[in-house]
Amino acid sequence: MSINMQQSSGYLPDGDDLQKNINNRQTQGNIWRNVFLTSLIVALVILVVLIVDILNGSFGLIAIQNKVDPATISDQPIETLSEEELVAILERNMQTSGSLRRLDREEPFTARDQAELVEIVETEVIGQEIVASWKFFDSVFNSAAIQAQIAEKYPRAIIEWHSWISWDFVTSPMSAIPSQAGISTAIMGSLWVIFITMIFAVPVGIGASIYLEEYSADTKNPMLQRINTIIETNINNLAGVPSIIYGILGLSIFVIALAPITSGVAFGVNDPTTANGRTIISAG
Numbered sequence: 001m002s003i004n005m006q007q008s009s010g011y012l013p014d015g016d017d018l019q020k021n022i023n024n025r026q027t028q029g030n031i032w033r034n035v036f037l038t039s040l041i042v043a044l045v046i047l048v049v050l051i052v053d054i055l056n057g058s059f060g061l062i063a064i065q066n067k068v069d070p071a072t073i074s075d076q077p078i079e080t081l082s083e084e085e086l087v088a089i090l091e092r093n094m095q096t097s098g099s100l101r102r103l104d105r106e107e108p109f110t111a112r113d114q115a116e117l118v119e120i121v122e123t124e125v126i127g128q129e130i131v132a133s134w135k136f137f138d139s140v141f142n143s144a145a146i147q148a149q150i151a152e153k154y155p156r157a158i159i160e161w162h163s164w165i166s167w168d169f170v171t172s173p174m175s176a177i178p179s180q181a182g183i184s185t186a187i188m189g190s191l192w193v194i195f196i197t198m199i200f201a202v203p204v205g206i207g208a209s210i211y212l213e214e215y216s217a218d219t220k221n222p223m224l225q226r227i228n229t230i231i232e233t234n235i236n237n238l239a240g241v242p243s244i245i246y247g248i249l250g251l252s253i254f255v256i257a258l259a260p261i262t263s264g265v266a267f268g269v270n271d272p273t274t275a276n277g278r279t280i281i282s283a284g
Contacts, residue, residue: 058165061139063150065157067127078121086117093125100124131157189280196284208235254282 070078073089081089087109094100103109103120112120131154134146139161150157172182208231216228238246259277260266 056136059136059139059163060134060161061143061146061159062130062134062162063132063154063157063159064128065131065154067129068125069156070126073121073125078118078126081118083112083114083117086114086121089121089125090117133162189283192280193283196281200284250282258282 074081074085078086090100090104090109094104100120103124109117109120132150134142139146147159150159169182170187171184173185175181212228212231216224216231219225219228254262255277259275260272262277262279262282263275264270264279265272265275
């Protein structure tokens with residue numbers, strides 16, 4: 001009986017059993033190695049496909065045409081018109097264009113030179129719109145068909161090669177017009193949130209770790225031991241509770257309950273009728 005118990009609890013195979021055990025382990029190791037290698041290859045293929053798709057959509061041909069035909073505004077080229085004629089064109093269009101009224105308030109049209117007036121007419125009155133766009137591979141391999149399609153469907157349009165990834169894309173703010181939208185607001189918002197988070201998290205995190213590692217074990221004070229238990233319990237909760245739960249908790253506390261503070265209303269920074277707690281301070 002003792003021999004059987006010894007074999008069941010700590011039996012080491014030898015001879016044929018040892019070789020069989022080794023072969024089984026090698027087989028299992030090869031299977032898992034192939035599984036992990038296949039997973040890695042699939043992940044790399046998906047990553048390459050994603051990068052190619054992003055690059056394919058970032059470059060290509062676009063068809064641009066004027067929103068308003070310049071011939072309907074003047075029978076002469078815009079660049080050859082005098083300042084008085086350009087001002088007259090702007091005044092005719094100011095009744096329906098809020099942006100033109102804003103520009104006139106910033107600096108009256110009559111005080112601007114001819115070059116400025118031409119630029120305003122081309123931008124605000126005539127305008128340009130992207131009527132069609134194509135991805136990189138279509139632009140390279142089907143350029144003749146694209147030109148024929150544009151000539152038939154949009155005879156006033158011109159075809160240009162365009163890159164959607166540019167410095168303007170990085171520095172421009174959000175916009176309702178897709179061709180003018182940028183990511184500067186998202187970048188700055190992320191940097192500010194990270195900065196605010198580090199201000200609070202780094203000192204508290206390092207201080208808590210040093211205290212728990214160097215000082216908490218030496219205390220015999222029941223009150224401090226209770227505090228240590230609370231700290232360790234909260235650390236375990238941070239590791240075990242899904243982050244979305246803490247997101248909901250932060251929403252209810254910082255965005256709703258502490259809105260006067262996180263919005264700046266309590267300090268007289270923002271208007272209480274329009275301010276709310278949805279700020280980068282709440283996010284941080």
